[in-house]
Amino acid sequence: MSTIYYGVAYYDEYMPQERLAADIAMMKEAGINIVRIAESTWSTLEPQEGEYNFYHIDRVLNAMHEAGIAVIIGTPTYAIPSWLARKHPEVMVTSVKGQEKYGRRQIMDIVSPTFLRYAENIIRVLLEHVHTHPAIVGYQLDNETKHYDNVGPVMQQKFVETLRQRYPSLEQMNKDFGLDYWSNRIDSWEDFPPAASTINASLGCAFSTFQRQTVTDYLAWQSRIVSEYSRPDQFITHNFDFEWRGYSYGVQPRVNHFAAAKALTVAGVDIYHPSQAQLTGREISFGGDITRALKQGAGYLVLETEAQGFAQWTPFPGQLRLQAFSHIASGAKMVSYWHWHSIHNSFETYWKGLLSHDFSPNPTYLEAKTIGADLARLSAELDGLKIENDVAILISNEAMDAVNWFKPGDAQSNVYNDVFRRFYDALYDNNISVDIINDVDAGCSRYRVIVVPALYAADDALLKRINHYVESGGQVLIGFKSGFSDENVKVRTCRQPGILSECCRVTYSQFVLPQDTGLNSHCPELVITTEDCAELWMELLTPDESEQVQVLASYQHPVWEKYAAITESRYGKGSAIYMGCLSSKKVISQLVLRLADKKTLASCNSAHSFPVIVKKAVGKKGKRLTFYFNYSSDIQQIQQPEGAVCLLGDSDALSSHRGEIEPWGLRVYQSDV
Amino acid sequence: MSTIYYGVAYYDEYMPQERLAADIAMMKEAGINIVRIAESTWSTLEPQEGEYNFYHIDRVLNAMHEAGIAVIIGTPTYAIPSWLARKHPEVMVTSVKGQEKYGRRQIMDIVSPTFLRYAENIIRVLLEHVHTHPAIVGYQLDNETKHYDNVGPVMQQKFVETLRQRYPSLEQMNKDFGLDYWSNRIDSWEDFPPAASTINASLGCAFSTFQRQTVTDYLAWQSRIVSEYSRPDQFITHNFDFEWRGYSYGVQPRVNHFAAAKALTVAGVDIYHPSQAQLTGREISFGGDITRALKQGAGYLVLETEAQGFAQWTPFPGQLRLQAFSHIASGAKMVSYWHWHSIHNSFETYWKGLLSHDFSPNPTYLEAKTIGADLARLSAELDGLKIENDVAILISNEAMDAVNWFKPGDAQSNVYNDVFRRFYDALYDNNISVDIINDVDAGCSRYRVIVVPALYAADDALLKRINHYVESGGQVLIGFKSGFSDENVKVRTCRQPGILSECCRVTYSQFVLPQDTGLNSHCPELVITTEDCAELWMELLTPDESEQVQVLASYQHPVWEKYAAITESRYGKGSAIYMGCLSSKKVISQLVLRLADKKTLASCNSAHSFPVIVKKAVGKKGKRLTFYFNYSSDIQQIQQPEGAVCLLGDSDALSSHRGEIEPWGLRVYQSDV
């Protein structure tokens, strides 16, 4: 890949009328240079078992090739045909709600041997047919694969087999998981009860981990098949997605993105986000940072994002541009819309594409034309961006499971993501760019600050590596509940926060829920106002008696005021801040900047804050690119980099009003590093 | 039928003690001249299969006849006996929640051959026994029949058969319904998946339509059986009901009233509504207008309405009278309470009748006595009223299904009814009386204005007939989303609002959700204040460039203000107002009055508005009746018709305070037409 891809998903299969030539003409006009096809069209490809139909595939491949538009072929496996469901009801996934009935996509049992046999067949038939076609630049495995809350018999059996391998002795498992409690002991493998109905968090979390493993295994299996057909210059990717709250909100609970991405040559993702007055860029940055991390900082593909999308997302003028370049600034090498044309029947009629149902140019399409033109013009500058940050934030699916098993108070949502996003957003809003990490290892020495939110379940070794990172000169910001339980979600019997007490120099044995509880700052630099409350959880912290630790904040509470809420310690060459509660983005960003020397934190662009977002990268030519984004309806002032060239922006405005960005506008500057 | 019927449902079967003679004495005293019996008493009639018991039926028929009280016999099929459920579990309906268990009424599968066989038997046995009895004036088929969300095997099989007849070629069905999407194609009838779990709106709506058809078929089947026994002077009716929101709120989604009513000789209905301070008369008028439409404007039977009802409905003094004459003013020829006596056991103990559990006269019963007396006195004037309106509002079950499949934003309720009632209530509150229509055809030329809310799914022909109506001189008010999709819920590929663009002279290809979005009036006569927002949906309208269309209102929004919200066009001899959003009743009523020439709109009584409601009708003798209703706790002023005779009202008050109506009071005037 030697260019920035600007793409759309294209479904010739769904067209109510002949559109191919007209669509391609409009694509060319808009600078679309790639389409993504086939990923949910199994029943069109194989309308009956063993009967194949390549009509749409062939004509789209040929027409696109002729037009010079590249093609990504998706394996069609994530939506199964009705004949398969009828012939083999066992391919339908069973969740705690019962076995799925035919209708939706993503209702199959991805560990079912029957399903796998049929899926392998259609993949091989399709790839055998197309793999020599010159239009194809890459393959997408399945789509948004998850385990679909599978608790079916095959899943159960495989889970028990895995435990059986891990635990030659049941006694150790009973002990690790604490199964004596409520008479839950298992003293014969035959007695193993349904994992789905367990009330044992240790067993339940082990099952969640295993469910994610089946996704990893499934994508690796598809990757091996596709590899038999793909050429070295073709990529293999997958379209990952995120915890969904009507949009891409948080870390995906049902997939371990880091493990699953090993089967890919390039990471792919879909990112959907609020728009109009609610557009902030947070999800674009958050999703991009995660996806960039999956292949060690390499550029990634935004395989899907919204063009018009839902009615509440129809973009304001300028927003489609703002979004596209925000993806680029996070390291995307492709921005592709789901989808070209709005669909006229079925479920996603109101998830609109770049075109409305009338196929005519509309304001969103017209704006896309300017993006296509700019991407084509700036391709050499924007492709292959290198993004280096000296702040990182630690992600853990296992900690998520465990935290969510024990939600504080009345919380109903995915609490881990509530907390993770609070930390992430605090950094984003204050223009502290981050890398996402999935471990703290030797390579982490390149980070000046590591943020550790809610690391509730972790083995001793990881906690010790965090201590070691600090001892060696690193700075950590550790959130409440971290260190509390081990990798089996067994609470540690030492003083909390467990092994992390060593670097944090603080302990607690009691915790409460905040009730309108404020925070008192103990140092003048830490600005805390009445809005900055203790939220969600309050650990009653006591610093150790050394002079190596100081209280940064305590609780405003008639009884609990004697306990610390936030502490800072020196440990070896580094330092650690421990937060015993959740607090505001304002408090969190101050703590991160306190840990680093603000002036020299490379990741930080402290001159601006949300709604002005600044992103930096280094282009292939070794030039520094600085992006300025105005995520607001007001004109914003920016400090332009010294001696920089403006690659993108309103040049008229620049000449007369230097340093202003129009509402929902952006600027890209190039300078020497 | 040559009189106004004043009735009650009567259940001798449920009596805890001997009451028949005492009850009849009290009925006579209250002017009750009809009772409705037997409609849920199958297990009493047939306590075991083939064993029959006519004890209650016979004694009630004989005693009523002796007392000169007419009787309506209900077929007893809407609540099945326990022995039938035990012997034939397959008669229990299956919905997406599973198969019903015995207990409630309305839990049977009305397409089950077994159920139909037993139902036919008990109907025939009952009618054979009673049909010569002189007390019987009519029959009611079943009760509040619906399809009970039936998705059982017989329903599925019949649905597929129907499609198979409609589509000799599966390819056309795949195309009409867009089944390629998400691999939903059906390439063999054997593969047809469960209709209940489809995510395809086209298929789902086709199934809903078919479910309603089974209700039509079921009532026609009962009607044929009953016709074998009934005499020409006896009517055949059914008790229709409405979308239930704790009361009769909206158009019934599970029955096509217009189709089902073909099996009847007279339409019947139940109407329940809020009372006390929440009594508005809206549901009485709304339900009455629909029911009057079912048999081309003929008088209808209010087979059930509340006497005391729920605790929150116990009527204020005067309200029972107000309600009764409101029914009459909408065209009812019968007002019957559910039910005579409050029931001492089981489910509806707190749905109280005219009598409380103690069988003694209570304030509500005492008020009923005055109603009975007035109805008897005025029977000649009030029976056979002819109600003619020059405004109509279009209803469509198919549009309802389709709109509700794609609810805007976070809406959870039946959105079609939310919208329909907004339009209906706007007219009601401003005393613009309407007819309900189920089509726009040649007969509609008698209407000066037709209101078309949310006609989301409609075939080309209907939309063209609307254009033609306007072209020929009609006025239409068309609501947002109309014209969007065809009869298969396939979105049209032309510019929206599809074929209606022709008469409306407006187009759009984008739409958004309002967020505190106001409206700007573009003409001085249209009064819009800050309360009159865009609600629920916003289409970004662009009028065509002719001078035949003007913008009446635009959106108050920093970005969308350039788009029209409401437009008015000239087309042929008529005109059309198009609303791109929902707005207040105040805005809607202004638009209707703008379309018509206010002064000469016969349906409009613009001198008054809610809480003073005015209804007009013409009596059998050719005299004009004008009803004034005070739906408030305050005294209200009315303009009495010139030269009119007061048939009903507080004559003392009239003499001294002409033109005043007491709280919850009413007046009826008679005048020459």
Added chain:
Amino acid sequence: MSTIYYGVAYYDEYMPQERLAADIAMMKEAGINIVRIAESTWSTLEPQEGEYNFYHIDRVLNAMHEAGIAVIIGTPTYAIPSWLARKHPEVMVTSVKGQEKYGRRQIMDIVSPTFLRYAENIIRVLLEHVHTHPAIVGYQLDNETKHYDNVGPVMQQKFVETLRQRYPSLEQMNKDFGLDYWSNRIDSWEDFPPAASTINASLGCAFSTFQRQTVTDYLAWQSRIVSEYSRPDQFITHNFDFEWRGYSYGVQPRVNHFAAAKALTVAGVDIYHPSQAQLTGREISFGGDITRALKQGAGYLVLETEAQGFAQWTPFPGQLRLQAFSHIASGAKMVSYWHWHSIHNSFETYWKGLLSHDFSPNPTYLEAKTIGADLARLSAELDGLKIENDVAILISNEAMDAVNWFKPGDAQSNVYNDVFRRFYDALYDNNISVDIINDVDAGCSRYRVIVVPALYAADDALLKRINHYVESGGQVLIGFKSGFSDENVKVRTCRQPGILSECCRVTYSQFVLPQDTGLNSHCPELVITTEDCAELWMELLTPDESEQVQVLASYQHPVWEKYAAITESRYGKGSAIYMGCLSSKKVISQLVLRLADKKTLASCNSAHSFPVIVKKAVGKKGKRLTFYFNYSSDIQQIQQPEGAVCLLGDSDALSSHRGEIEPWGLRVYQSDV
């Protein structure tokens, strides 16, 4: 038992590391003199069918005995082992949600013969092994037994058998239950439909009563088995619990405590309650009063209450003491925490014990040490307290079922408990101590006032006994809905409130829901302000025409103001207040005090009101004990009893600030009776 027990639940089975000696040392230090073991450890005791393991039981019994700590052995039956669920799926209970899957506790079918066979075996094996051990002072049967909403086949069959015995003639059952309604008749026992899906309140309530009977039978069955092994000096108890609203809120709907307690020699209970700023003592008093009533006023065991509990319960300093002595003041002879140590795995990790997960002394444990010391010091004074009240409040499971079947308006909760707690709390907050009674019989003549909330379902005899109580000189406060239906939940056909009209001299036949409806006082002593509304329900009361009844309050309502809301009557030598609506605690407490002569009501300590709570008792030595509790964060003033000795309190504070109690503090005084 000759001492106050201070205890904990102790689970050697759950320990992640060897703790027994260390734990016992810490227990001794804290004055813990009893532990409760084994109640949920079946799978540890019998890891496979017929294989037994007494390791933990033996070592704990021996170690405790050596340390002088008494032991309660719980039968281990309330949580079943996984092997039993696998071998015999029929032991899993079936509710309307379906059959339980293995995982939680309390998921078994307690009428299943299979379950009972296995349960009997493990009880006998355990007791055979331990029953000679000298450490054991008593046995606990099962734990928090309920019927688990059992609607399974055995339950259904047994229910039908019971009815069959009760009703030789089905006709009488059809009549009593009103089964003609909606065709629900049962004319053959074979046809009996599932009790679970009935919509007939009479049948449904009969089923609820039967479900509770199975709990009574189950505990009696366990009691008979345990009695075969226990010595006369050992007690047999059970751990009852309450309607759970995140804490012990109300009367238990699934157990008839009075009936079930017959199988016990001493009553036991768990009481959990809000804490921190929400600590009020109400649940401690409410739960204690009920439990004390179960064995005719004898002392009871608080087998479980919170030490730290949930994060929102972690006690403020002083609260653990306040709570412990509040239990004692209500008649508890044991206060035992659930549980000693916080559990490291599984479901209740965040239901913390006296120790946190780190087993170290924490503030809560340190406070427990002072309690243990004070209990030891004052054991002679505090054990065997006799509590005599002259006010009683009537409880009825049958009335609860029936009221909840017909919840007023939009109420969703257990309305009976909402109402019951309003009455109870009104008395508690105003320091009117009460006995709980389950009937009004001859023994009730010792009460000056009886309060009767929501006695909706009751047979004629009970209502007549209430009339007789009044006639004989008693005073009653009767709440709305009382007397309405008979013991079969058939509404009475006489004027309401039925038979109680005799003593109350008031009738009604209509009722409505309040909508911001105030009350007007008709007598100067009854102080009603705008906060004291009619709530939940409004009966439109009319007093009879005698001079024996007066209206105390009427409704503030434009229409209903002519009806009485609260009346007071003279009847024989007594008097009765009838409330036609719910109202505030302030109104209720005034009415009770009005009935009694305030100055001489022994149960009343009118000098104080919440947050200062006063409780009185007589010790074994015949001395009067008076407890003062400060349920607030502020210092409170108290009037110390004349000539009393302070047994417990802050003596320093006493000397200088007599009459003050510190926040969350308490005082105990001893004086002559």
